[in-house]
Amino acid sequence: MEIDNSYEVLVYGGTVAGITAALAAARSGRKTILIERSNHFGGMVASGLGLVDSLRENAFGGIHTEFLSEIRNFYEAQYGPDSDQYNLTLGGRFMEPSTSEKILDEMIAVEANLQAFKQLELIEVIKEDNIVISSRYQDRVNKNTILIQHKASIDGTYEGDFAAAAGVNYRVGREGQKEFDEKYAGIIYHDWRQNHQELHPLSTGEPSELIQAFLLSSYFD
Secondary structure (H helix, E strand, O other), rough: OOOOOEEEEEEEEOOOHOOOOOOOHHOOOOEEEEEEOOOOHHHHOOOOOOOOOOOOOOOOOHHHHHHHHHHHHHHHHHHOOOHHHHHOOOOOOOHHHHHHHHEEEEHHHOOOOOOEEOOOEEEEEEEEEEEEEEEEEEEOOOOEEEEEEEEEEEOOOOOOOOHHHOOOOOOOOOOOOOOOOOOOOOOOOOOOOEEEEEEEOOOOOOOOOOOOOOOHHHHHH
């Protein structure tokens, strides 16, 4: 498969979010390219995490639900519907990373409007009148450089690499409650043993340079 020099949608970053965006664009009839710097698609879900970000059945739909269905189908076909392996997926939400990668690769491969490439590293984003019109990449295997034109671009990386290269404005930290009249913005505390809607008395709502922590216990609420 050869890379064309022009696409309607470019997605940089083969995380699950990036893959989902690329699939959605391709299924909408857009000529789409998905580019990943490493040699694997799937991000953390295919590289050791082994679960999705919510155990609630009704939290997501669309391509996410399709992915869970494919996970269930794989374990059912491989081990049987009454097997421990199938039951331990908890409806497809827990899986082996290698299985995630396999399923995601298959979902990518069947889309006629989607081309996907690995081992391409972003070198620069090119703009005209502050509008992104193309981007340049280096093949990490043969060191060749590739220029790709695209009408729309999506950053699917965890770190915002494409957005940073494009000079997109950003901020770090938490805004205060007063900035956008948000009750739960700024420095706030919850007592996880009580109603999560109630704020702890030590909450101030003031801005903070600190970033939000990841609450693993939310998986098991």
